[in-house]
Amino acid sequence: MTNLRGICMLTADLDSPTGGVQGQSVRLLKELSSRGIAVSVCTRNYHHMARSEVREGIHIHRSPAWSRSLRALNSASYLANAVTWLARHRSEYDVIHCQQMFGPATAALLAKPLVRKPVIVRVSSTGELGEVADLRRMPLASARIRQLRDVDHWVALTRLMASEIETLGVSADRISIVPNGATVPNDSAVQPDTRAKYRERLGLRYGRIGIYSGRLSSEKNLDTLLQAWVGIRADFPGAHLLLVGAGGAFRNVEASLRELQAKLGLEQCVHFVGHVTNVSEYLLASDVFVLPTSTEGMSNALLEAMAAGNAIVTTDIEANREVVSAGETALLVPPRDAEALRHAIARVFATDDLASRLGSRARQLAERRHSVRAMADAYLEVYERAIQVRN
Numbered sequence: 001m002t003n004l005r006g007i008c009m010l011t012a013d014l015d016s017p018t019g020g021v022q023g024q025s026v027r028l029l030k031e032l033s034s035r036g037i038a039v040s041v042c043t044r045n046y047h048h049m050a051r052s053e054v055r056e057g058i059h060i061h062r063s064p065a066w067s068r069s070l071r072a073l074n075s076a077s078y079l080a081n082a083v084t085w086l087a088r089h090r091s092e093y094d095v096i097h098c099q100q101m102f103g104p105a106t107a108a109l110l111a112k113p114l115v116r117k118p119v120i121v122r123v124s125s126t127g128e129l130g131e132v133a134d135l136r137r138m139p140l141a142s143a144r145i146r147q148l149r150d151v152d153h154w155v156a157l158t159r160l161m162a163s164e165i166e167t168l169g170v171s172a173d174r175i176s177i178v179p180n181g182a183t184v185p186n187d188s189a190v191q192p193d194t195r196a197k198y199r200e201r202l203g204l205r206y207g208r209i210g211i212y213s214g215r216l217s218s219e220k221n222l223d224t225l226l227q228a229w230v231g232i233r234a235d236f237p238g239a240h241l242l243l244v245g246a247g248g249a250f251r252n253v254e255a256s257l258r259e260l261q262a263k264l265g266l267e268q269c270v271h272f273v274g275h276v277t278n279v280s281e282y283l284l285a286s287d288v289f290v291l292p293t294s295t296e297g298m299s300n301a302l303l304e305a306m307a308a309g310n311a312i313v314t315t316d317i318e319a320n321r322e323v324v325s326a327g328e329t330a331l332l333v334p335p336r337d338a339e340a341l342r343h344a345i346a347r348v349f350a351t352d353d354l355a356s357r358l359g360s361r362a363r364q365l366a367e368r369r370h371s372v373r374a375m376a377d378a379y380l381e382v383y384e385r386a387i388q389v390r391n
Contacts, residue, residue: 003384004037004094004095004380004384005038005093005094006038006094007032007037007040007093007094007383008039008040008041008085008092008093008095008096009029009041009042009097009098009099010042010043010097010103010105010107010108011041011042011043011099011100011104012043012078012099012100012103013043013044014026014043014060015043015049016046016047017275020214020297020299021099021100024124024181024300024375025099026056026058027183027372027375028181028375028376029041029058030058031181031372031373031375032380033056033057038092038093039057039058040058040061040089040093041058041059041061042061042063042081042082042086043060043062043063044063044065044077044078045062045063045065049062050062061085063077063080063082065077065078075103078107079103079107079110082104082111083107083110083114086108086111086114086115087111090114093117094117094383094387095117095118095119095383096118096120097122097379098121098122099122100121100122100123100124100131101131101135101148105119105121106147108121109147109148109150118152118153118383118387118389119150119152119153120151120153120155120382121151121153121155122154122155122178123154123156123161123164123297124157125161125295125297126160126161126295126319127295128295129295130161130295130297132167132168135168148170149168149169149170151170151174152386152389153174153175153382153385153386153389154170154175154176155178155379155382156176156177156178157177157178157179157180157297157298157319158177158297158298158319159177159322160319160322161177161297162175162177176381176382178375178378178379178382179323179370180303180370180375181303181371181372181373181374181376182300182303182307182366182370183280183304183372184363184371185280185284185307185308187284187308188308188359189308189311189359190356190363191309195209195284195286198281198282199285201281202281202285204285206238206240207236207238207240208236208238208239208240208287208288208349209240209285210239210240210286210288210345211241211283211289211290211305211310212242212243212244212245212290212291212292213244213279213282213283213301213304213305214291214299214300214301215246215247216247216252216253217247217253218251219251220291220292220294221292221315223260224292224335224336224337224338224341225241225292225338226241226260226261226264226270227264228339228342229264229269229270229342230266231338231339232345232346232349233266235346235349239269240269240270240271241266241290243257243272244273245274245275254272257272279304280304280308283304283305283308283310284309287310287311287355288313288345288348288349288355289301289302289305289308289312290312290313290345291305291312291315292314293335294315294336295317296317296320297319298323299314299319299323302314302320302323303366303370306323306324306329306363306366306370307363307366307367308363310359311331311348311354311355311356311358311359311362312330312331312359313332313333313344313345313348314333315332315335316332317335320332323370324365328358328361329358329361329365330362331344331347331358
């Protein structure tokens, strides 16, 4: 039981269908709302939706936004609207939760002297493409870092991410590690009957099926996966690969992947499915989930595959090792190694016992550590701790 009345979340974009931050935000807010906690969001209106609405228990306020190329104008609009909203509605929330450390955190810290509420900042990415690295490259980076020291508490997805936050001068006792959450479906891809059911439902009349889901962006190394699939096609002529997702707004490589598909002669066995709302059904229809990424914060797609009970092949990077264990819940391969990727996928296709063991253990781990309920419980502890410290 919690005494928390409400939270206000600040996030740059709640409505994009392709982003991991968006999906995690909605899952958390819906779970908190289901527990009787008032939840509201200040976001940018990139998608020309209603300025203000209530959707599935979430009170959404959107500031005017224009083309993403007009970054300065969008930022000024968001700061003004978010600070004004926070001040006017200060009696409706106890905590300000910021998704990412840029515009949302800046708005929250500008409003903080007016509203006198603790500010929580959740970081979502790490490494060279991560938020700390981006922050250090920004104009006035030193001033921005000094401002961020007024954040009451930080949330990291992984130990690596927490260590990066510490380099900003944040003490370890002000950082909590809260993994992302995934919805665990009732069915499991571990069962052959389940795979057959969803293949029939989706019209996938293939032999073996591999799947990637997520944005088609450069850091995912999907060109390496296509190169590996040339060997898979030779070893398993009936195998097909589904690329579920769209390119998104950043580092979009969909066009170049289609060119590579044609160059490698993979038009008949590699399928660009595009963005869908029923990703879990495609996961439940598949034999192996493949994530050949070179960098992650904590992959939502990986968690969803674990929850679905897929056998998983992914890269041996620190962010993935904090989620899965080599040989236990996934097969891990070096990034950008097409031959190692091909060999690991072939092992799953050729060995039913291995696929079943990997999928079963991954699903058990998702149920235990990465459910939406577990994520919400952890955030409630963070919120209440921040309130107690501030009081």
